[in-house]
Amino acid sequence: MSTTKAAPVEKAGPRLTIPIAALALVIAVAVQFIGQAKIDLGIGAIIIFPMVWGLILGLLVSVQKFKPLGLDLQRVAAALVGVAVLLLVARLAFNIGPSLPTLLKAGPALLLQEVGHLLGTIALALPLAVLLRMGKATVGATFSLDREPSFAMVSEKYGPDSDQYRGVLAMYVFGTLFGAVFITLLTSLVANWKIFDPLALAMGAGVGSGSMMAASAASIVAAYPGDEEAILGMAAVSNLITTVLGVYVGIYIALPLADKFYRALTRKQTARENAAVTTGAPARTAADLDRDAAQAEENRLFRERVAESSAAIRLPLWLSLSVLTVLGIGTASVAAKGFSLSIVAGYAVMLALVLVSIALAKATRKISAIVFVTTIGAYISSPWFFGAEPLNAAVKTVDFLSIATVMLTLAGLSLGKDIPLLKNIGWKIIPVGLVAITASFLLSTVIAEFALGLWN
Secondary structure (H helix, E strand, C coil): CCCCCCCCCECCCCCHHHHHHHHHHHHHHHHHHHHHEEEEEEEEEEECHHHHHHHEEEEEEEHHHCCEEEEEEEEHHHHHHHHHHHHHHHHHHHHHHHHHHHHCCCCCHHHHCCCHHHHHHHHHHHHHHHHHCCCCCHHHCCCCCCHHHHHHHHHHHHCCHHHHHHHHHHHHHHHHHHHHHHHHHHHHHHHCCCCCCCCHHHHHCCCCCCCHHHHHHHHHHHCHHHHHHHHHHHHHHHHHHHHHHHHHHHHHHHHHHHHHHHHHHHHHHHHHHHHHCCCCCCCCCCCHHHHHHHHHHHHHHHHHHHHHHCCCCEHHHHHHEEEHHHHHHHHHHHHHHHHHHHHHHHHHHHHHHHHHHHHHHHHHHCCCCHHHHHHHHHHHHHCCCCCCHHHHHHHHHHHHHHHHHHHHHHHHHHHHHHHHHHHHHHHCHHHHHHHHHHHHHHHHHHHHHHHHHHCC
8 A cells, every 4th residue: 555755844935925925915905805795596596705705816826827825835825824714713712702602502403403413414415426337436535524634533534545535635725725715605505594503503504614614604694794793703613512422423433334324325336346246257357457557556656646736734832823913903993994993802802712722732732723712702701701891802903804804715726736636536526515614504403493492
């Protein structure tokens, strides 16, 4: 079994960071001025937010050939996205705290709806992949929405040369390129039907991806602006539960279940192949062996391309946070239609929260910084913390969508390096990916709606 050498982690400084930061600032501020667009489709309305414009415009800049955006710059943008997620979660934590009474009342519903996130893709996307004859890649592509932890699960069980592993890679690239845009359109359409409780929709938004959750929650808030705080808080908690439970459910339930379901759906095809062998079918020829070897080599090259496109660049924490603070304050000021010291104070609080959480994560080495950001932020913004009122007042001046706009603009600028990978994936992953995201969101929303009614 061949292995792929891990891409080295490179260090980058201001020379590479400042140009991409300046470009991101121009795009983020421009799309913030453009604002949102509402498109009436008859069966519902779709709202396209500045963060979606930022993602699309960033992608166009990263793929254009007139003045190509260097691979190193795209990797720096990807590195900044990783830190921007922490700032986004810090902002969302200040919606969780004030909403804790509502979250506690929705406790059973919040846990039960996770079934939709964790198993929805298997129920609908897997049969479609079988119908499209994706082969064993079906298992890897449809046992979850395939974010980072999925690589380790499938690699350990099937190996990095397996078709199942290639399925994970395919869904990961698809979700990275199209996930946030698609779930924005989907959620906007469903939310404007006005048939689901906004809290049920918020639970559905927690699909396990920070960017997709942010995009989905923004669409729900647009439909129910009076419930913004509760919606953002519920979406953040749901996303955290999905992320934490996803690893354990993926290993012990989702992946084995997807494998068994795939075998059940392809049982007749397997039986025909076995019958051909037992009735004296010719032994595998040299051409068959050559095809197997070629497929294994193609899998290896595919993994190397993924490793090359996502090779990590490490930025000093002070540099990442400094850049993101400038980008964030500039974009938030446009969203607020004016600069204020309250926005600066809000960012100071969030930066302190992120730094403390990163320090605790390094000290424990077992608990993610996101968990610390969410937990501490929720507590210090809750009614039970003595200083919650001034902290909430400062942080609430920072528009949640402005942080999402910065994050998705940087994500768009980093996506050009992933486009060539689509040639290796093929068209089949597109309908499968769309169904997987739709199933995860809709099934969990329906379950949450039922559970909220059941527990009143």
